[in-house]
Amino acid sequence: MFELKWLWQNLEGNKARYIVALCLSVLGSSLTIVNPYISQRIVDTFIAGDNALQNLTQERGLLITLCLGMIGFSLLRTGLAYLTTMQYEISSQNMLYQIRIYLYNKIQGQDRAYYDHNRTGDLMTKMTGDLDMVRHSMAWIFKTIIESVTIFLAAVIYFFTIDAALTLWMLILSPLIFVVAYIFAKHVRPMYVDLRERLSQLNTTTQENISGNRVVKAFAREEFEIKKFTEKNVNYSTANKKAALVWLDYFPYLETFAQAFNVILLLAGGLFLMNDRITFGEFAAISSLIWAVSNPMRNIGIIINDIQRFFASLSKIIDIHYARPRIVNEHNPVDKRRYEGRIEFEHISFKYDSATVLDDVSFTVEPGETVAIMGSTGSGKTTLINLIPRFYDVSEGRVLVDGIDVRELELDQLRGNIGIATQDVLLFSDTIDGNIAYGEPELSEEATIHNAQLAAAHEFIIRMPEGYDTVVGERGVGLSGGQKQRIALARAIAVRRPILILDDTTSAVDLETEEHIQKSLRELDYPCTKIIIAQRVSTTAQADRILILDGGRVIEQGTHAELLARRGYYYDVFMLQNEGIGRQVIAHGKE
Numbered sequence: 001m002f003e004l005k006w007l008w009q010n011l012e013g014n015k016a017r018y019i020v021a022l023c024l025s026v027l028g029s030s031l032t033i034v035n036p037y038i039s040q041r042i043v044d045t046f047i048a049g050d051n052a053l054q055n056l057t058q059e060r061g062l063l064i065t066l067c068l069g070m071i072g073f074s075l076l077r078t079g080l081a082y083l084t085t086m087q088y089e090i091s092s093q094n095m096l097y098q099i100r101i102y103l104y105n106k107i108q109g110q111d112r113a114y115y116d117h118n119r120t121g122d123l124m125t126k127m128t129g130d131l132d133m134v135r136h137s138m139a140w141i142f143k144t145i146i147e148s149v150t151i152f153l154a155a156v157i158y159f160f161t162i163d164a165a166l167t168l169w170m171l172i173l174s175p176l177i178f179v180v181a182y183i184f185a186k187h188v189r190p191m192y193v194d195l196r197e198r199l200s201q202l203n204t205t206t207q208e209n210i211s212g213n214r215v216v217k218a219f220a221r222e223e224f225e226i227k228k229f230t231e232k233n234v235n236y237s238t239a240n241k242k243a244a245l246v247w248l249d250y251f252p253y254l255e256t257f258a259q260a261f262n263v264i265l266l267l268a269g270g271l272f273l274m275n276d277r278i279t280f281g282e283f284a285a286i287s288s289l290i291w292a293v294s295n296p297m298r299n300i301g302i303i304i305n306d307i308q309r310f311f312a313s314l315s316k317i318i319d320i321h322y323a324r325p326r327i328v329n330e331h332n333p334v335d336k337r338r339y340e341g342r343i344e345f346e347h348i349s350f351k352y353d354s355a356t357v358l359d360d361v362s363f364t365v366e367p368g369e370t371v372a373i374m375g376s377t378g379s380g381k382t383t384l385i386n387l388i389p390r391f392y393d394v395s396e397g398r399v400l401v402d403g404i405d406v407r408e409l410e411l412d413q414l415r416g417n418i419g420i421a422t423q424d425v426l427l428f429s430d431t432i433d434g435n436i437a438y439g440e441p442e443l444s445e446e447a448t449i450h451n452a453q454l455a456a457a458h459e460f461i462i463r464m465p466e467g468y469d470t471v472v473g474e475r476g477v478g479l480s481g482g483q484k485q486r487i488a489l490a491r492a493i494a495v496r497r498p499i500l501i502l503d504d505t506t507s508a509v510d511l512e513t514e515e516h517i518q519k520s521l522r523e524l525d526y527p528c529t530k531i532i533i534a535q536r537v538s539t540t541a542q543a544d545r546i547l548i549l550d551g552g553r554v555i556e557q558g559t560h561a562e563l564l565a566r567r568g569y570y571y572d573v574f575m576l577q578n579e580g581i582g583r584q585v586i587a588h589g590k591e
């Protein structure tokens with residue numbers, strides 16, 4: 001089985017321990033027949049045998065030995081069970097730990113497209129519930145199966161040594177039980193696949209609801225969200241019940257078969273006893289072990305249910321393992337530590353799945369230049385800049401950095417040469433200090449403050465209760481939009497990379513603060529090519545060049561003054577934003 005092979009490979013380092021656990025399981029379970037055997041000897045020798053009374057007086061030593069043997073074997077089995085469980089637990093926990101790290105690394109290594117297509121809730125379910133289910137199966141379900149099978153076989157072999165014909169009578173129903181179990185397993189499998197999907201939907205809804213809590217509150221949509229959650233919860237619960245209850249359709253047959261073991265034993269065993277084919281002791285031993293044959297039949301449904309759950313979870317985990325990022329290093333990537341910062345878009349086009357978002361875009365940014373990109377919403381600005389650090393790869397054309405196609409550059413080095421502040425600001429649950437130093441963990445305190453000053457963030461940070469040590473939440477809880485943007489900007493410039501990309505980073509700050517930030521950016525004390533997406537003319541006016549995107553195409557290109565002179569899109573935006581102060585800014589742009 002492919003899935004089990006995968007699991008076995010991932011048990012690396014714990015295989016020996018797991019095999020020991022399996023062997024201990026087999027050994028401990030085989031010993032189940034020892035005490036019934038001893039009790040058979042006791043009954044036949046000291047209770048029901050022909051010379052029972054005589055033996056009781058003459059063979060006391062044997063009786064005591066047999067009794068002590070029973071106690072000893074019980075203790076031995078308890079000790080073995082303890083050791084066995086310990087080995088299963090340790091090996092499965094170690095495996096879980098290893099696989100979790102491995103899968104986490106895999107998820108970290110995925111490209112943006114992977115995150116576009118996989119829901120966070122689903123990934124979380126895989127990394128938690130599914131992994132736990134697999135571990136639980138390794139530690140408990142496989143143990144139960146191995147032990148049930150061993151006890152069953154040991155008991156059957158023991159019965160055969162007593163009387164083969166009687167054993168065959170007792171096993172007469174076994175093939176039927178396996179047929180019923182097989183049909184049940186086939187019936188229930190798709191239900192567990194469906195159940196797993198519904199669990200993932202439930203988790204996705206919960207995750208979205210919690211992270212989007214502020215939007216929910218803002219629109220007073222709590223009731224709607226509760227309804228949505230309840231619906232997913234009901235779906236999951238119904239699927240759970242359906243899968244669990246389907247067992248009840250089969251249960252009466254299997255329970256009847258399991259009960260029949262006792263009836264057959266009473267009828268056939270009684271006859272064999274009366275005909276002196278078996279002794280009282282042997283009858284007692286079979287009676288005391290009949291559970292070993294009937295219980296696995298009874299539990300077969302529970303085991304099949306758990307196995308189906310196990311395979312449903314395992315296949316989800318394996319999905320992560322085999323998901324290959326499309327954006328990876330070339331075979332022999334170009335090794336270049338520090339870039340100059342020359343960026344060139346050469347007739348590039350880009351499609352998300354099938355929709356064309358960028359169409360034949362060409363432009364060049366020389367090292368140290370500042371290029372501003374403007375355009376209507378959805379015109380492809382963010383998509384365009386995402387092509388530089390290879391968050392996505394072009395569909396056609398080439399993006400070159402320092403004259404080399406980005407696909408030929410070493411990916412970590414490429415991204416390590418770019419400082420980026422994204423449009424959707426995400427701050428980690430950490431101190432402000434920790435957030436600013438995220439890309440440069442060794443950043444000194446002075447440097448942190450310096451970068452915060454450049455990003456016009458220092459003033460508000462020092463006014464916070466714990467200054468730079470203030471912990472901000474998952475998404476910068478407690479900070480205004482503009483404050484978050486400024487911390488994100490400080491984080492982007494703190495890494496001192498030769499390419500700086502700012503995606504609408506100052507949209508939420510006031511004009512005065514923005515003026516300060518623009519000045520800082522112009523005066524950065526390290527060589528840096530800047531690409532700035534902005535909607536405000538006040539941000540773009542000082543750029544060396546401004547590109548206007550519309551519908552994925554560059555429709556205008558030039559300096560502030562040149563674009564104003566063209567009287568196109570840029571001019572219209574300028575007029576809209578500067579009614580009344582237009583003249584002043586025109587003059588400024590011409591400087």
Ligand SMILES: Nc1ncnc2c1ncn2[C@@H]1O[C@H](COP(=O)(O)OP(=O)(O)OP(=O)(O)O)[C@@H](O)[C@H]1O
Nearest residue numbers: 116352357375376377378379380381382383384423
């Ligand atoms: N991950 C994605 N998958 C599919 N389509 C996407 C994805 N991201 C963006 N798009 C689509 O690509 C187009 C361009 O989006 P993009 O974010 O680049 O625009 P933008 O110019 O940056 O917009 P805005 O100014 O609103 O940020 C839009 O039509 C958008 O719906």
